[in-house]
Amino acid sequence: MKIIRGITNLKNQFSQCVLTLGNFDGVHLGHQQLINHIIKQGKKRNLPTVVMLFEPQPLEFFTQDRAPSRLTSFQEKVILIEKLGIDYILVIPFTKKFAHMSANHFIQDWLINKLQAKYITIGDDFQFGFERKGNINLLQQYAHNNDFIVESMPTFVWNNFRISSTAVRQALLNSDFELAHCLLGRDYTIQGRVVHGNALARQLGFPTANIHLHRKKPALQGVYFVKVKNICNNQHYHGIANIGLRPTINGKKAILEVNIFDFSEDIYGQYLDITFVQKLRDEKKFDSLTDLKQQITQDICTAKKISAQLTN
Structure with a gap:
């Protein structure tokens, strides 16, 4: 799979394609x-x-700190999409100029002229272009005259439950990991x-692996029992994780801190995969260290x- 950053870097990558576009959070x-x-x-x-993605995601651009929590960082999103077998990810910087592009211009200049898309599939509720005037109906109008097929995909339903990024966020907010x-x-x-932190946890006797979240607002906040996989050596561990602002030390930026049980190795620079199993408590500010x-x-x-219950 290849990542193309920006429409201007599309030259000579391919002549025609099949395409889908959205946030895919x-x-x-x-x-x-x-x-x-x-x-x-x-x-x-x-x-x-x-797959055409937008960075930042549109609501992050328009609403800034009021945007919904983000489920996946850009890098996590790329890894998950690559596993499915996509050939290209086209990353579009969501700028003020792009936000003001009309839906008609986006279709004619980008989808038809530049991408030469011959088949386009979008979610049935996906809207695009200035003031969100672009949708499946507008795409179908262009399809009749420009030799491409467009199709909308109905919302995926599991057990009478409409699957969406919003539904996943709500499940995580409720700590319903199942x-x-x-x-x-x-x-x-x-x-x-794993990056270097302020070493406070080590001073307290609980060394942690610190991981930057690369998102303005994480979907989880609090203290959790977690499973940890070291991607570099495929080793598996258990531990606790704190995800949040660390109010006791007046933290300003959300970070993920993981204490791996009975572990003392140097893993700075290595990549960890943290699976959240059960919430232990909310994050809170303590009176003292x-x-x-x-x-x-x-x-x-x-x-x-x-x-112990999981391993027995």
Whole structure:
């Protein structure tokens, strides 16, 4: 799979394609259905498959800090889409100029002239272009005169449940990881590289692997029992994770901190995959570091009991 950053870098990559476009936040079962469908159409027409993404996601551009929490960072999204077998990801910077592009111009200049899309599939509720005036009906008007096929994919329904990124966010907010798994088709995980932190946790006696979230607002907040996979060596562990602002030390930016049980190796720079299993408590501000240390000790005790139940 190849990543193309911006429409200007499209030159000589391919002459025609089959295409889908959207945010694909979470790459849930509905997204997977959409992507698998264009892969099938690509094979049928012997054309490369393209997923068009927008960074930042439109609501992050328009509403800034009021945007919905993000399920997947850009890098996580790329990894999940690549696993499905897509040929190209076309990443469009969502700028003020792009936000003001009319839906008609987007279709004629980008989809028809530049991408030469011969088959386009979108979700039935997907809208695009300035003031969101573009939709499946407008695309169909162009399809009749420009030798391409357009199709909308109905919302994926599981067990009478409409699958959407919003539904996944709500499941995570409710700490319903079983429902989130059903909507995603996999456990909810956060993946990232271990970076240096402020070493406070180590001073308290609980060294943590710190991972930058690469999103303005994570979908989870609090303390959790987690499963940890070291992607570099495929080793598996259990631990606790705190995801949030760390109010006791007046943190300003959300970060993921993971304490791996009975572990002391140097893993800076390595990539971890964190699977959230059960919420232990909300994040809170403690009066002192001593109180925080006592709470972490209790959290680890609780989490180890859960770990023992899983391994027995």
